[in-house]
Amino acid sequence: TFLHPLWQSPLTIPGGTRQSPINIQWRDSVYDPFLKPLKISYDPTTCLHIWNNGYSFLVEFDDSTDKSIIVGGPLENQYRLKQFHFHWGAINDWGSEHTVDSKFYPAELHLVHWNAVDYPSFEDAVMEGNGLAVIGVFLKLGARHEGLQTLVDALPAVRHKDTVIEFDEFDPSCLIPSCPDYWTYAGSLTTPPLTESVTWIIKKKPIEVDEDQLEAFRTLLFTSDGEEERRMVDNFRPLQPLMNRTVRSSFQ
Ligand SMILES: NS(=O)(=O)c1ccc(C(=O)NCc2cccc(O)c2)cc1
Numbered sequence: 683t684f685l686h687p688l689w690q691s692p693l694t695i696p697g698g699t700r701q702s703p704i705n706i707q708w709r710d711s712v713y714d715p716f717l718k719p720l721k722i723s724y725d726p727t728t729c730l731h732i733w734n735n736g737y738s739f740l741v742e743f744d745d746s747t748d749k750s751i752i753v754g755g756p757l758e759n760q761y762r763l764k765q766f767h768f769h770w771g772a773i774n775d776w777g778s779e780h781t782v783d784s785k786f787y788p789a790e791l792h793l794v795h796w797n798a799v800d801y802p803s804f805e806d807a808v809m810e811g812n813g814l815a816v817i818g819v820f821l822k823l824g825a826r827h828e829g830l831q832t833l834v835d836a837l838p839a840v841r842h843k844d845t846v847i848e849f850d851e852f853d854p855s856c857l858i859p860s861c862p863d864y865w866t867y868a869g870s871l872t873t874p875p876l877t878e879s880v881t882w883i884i885k886k887k888p889i890e891v892d893e894d895q896l897e898a899f900r901t902l903l904f905t906s907d908g909e910e911e912r913r914m915v916d917n918f919r920p921l922q923p924l925m926n927r928t929v930r931s932s933f934q
């Protein structure tokens with residue numbers, strides 16, 4: 683198996699049948715009229731902190747209550763928001779994890795939720811086929827995104843791996859396009875342990891961010907303070923085989 687320089691661990695799960703990310707071939711996705719609209723209700727006061735974990739920067743939420751949840755869509759019950767993070771490239775030609783008709787976006791946002799109805803903790807849910815639900819939102823180059831700017835302004839404080847700052851009153855629904863259309867498929871985490879526990883919900887419409895905002899992502903480092911600096915870029919996993927899966931769409 684291929685040892686990815688970033689993860690120093692096998693990038694293939696032996697016997698994996700539902701790995702992520704994948705290319706979404708628009709014409710092969712199947713409209714499912716029984717898919718419900720996704721309902722998103724986040725409480726900005728559950729926002730805790732931003733930290734650089736050496737793979738990405740993530741904004742973590744207090745997931746000890748049902749204050750910030752999603753429900754509906756392809757989901758059997760409600761899922762609690764735990765964190766969101768991004769994946770991006772060294773240049774604007776690539777950076778997203780999923781592709782649409784083999785097109786990369788310069789970045790991709792993941793909002794990570796877990797099934798607190800069926801499982802007692804995130805750590806338990808992450809081992810179960812219906813344990814997690816991740817909303818994927820593509821970022822494309824365009825107008826400056828005012829909601830994202832609050833995050834961008836905090837990035838210099840988490841430049842190095844394992845740095846964290848308090849971050850409060852942020853409502854990540856400002857990062858989700860108002861268009862209700864999405865694709866959904868059964869997949870996995872895209873970083874180790876790559877567990878096959880994710881119901882992916884990929885929004886059809888991207889959000890627009892400007893060049894300076896993408897460049898701000900690229901000023902982050904994979905490395906800790908004092909180590910030789912390595913810029914945090916290209917933190918996306920290679921595309922995985924679709925195998926025996928169908929991507930469903932909520933729209934015709
Ligand atoms: N890129 S992704 O959205 O697929 C993704 C989401 C969450 C995680 C994650 O939470 N990793 C940490 C982790 C994984 C399993 C068990 C744990 O206790 C923690 C990794 C990747």
Ligand SMILES: [Zn+2]
Nearest residue numbers: 767769792872
């Ligand atoms: Zn991710």
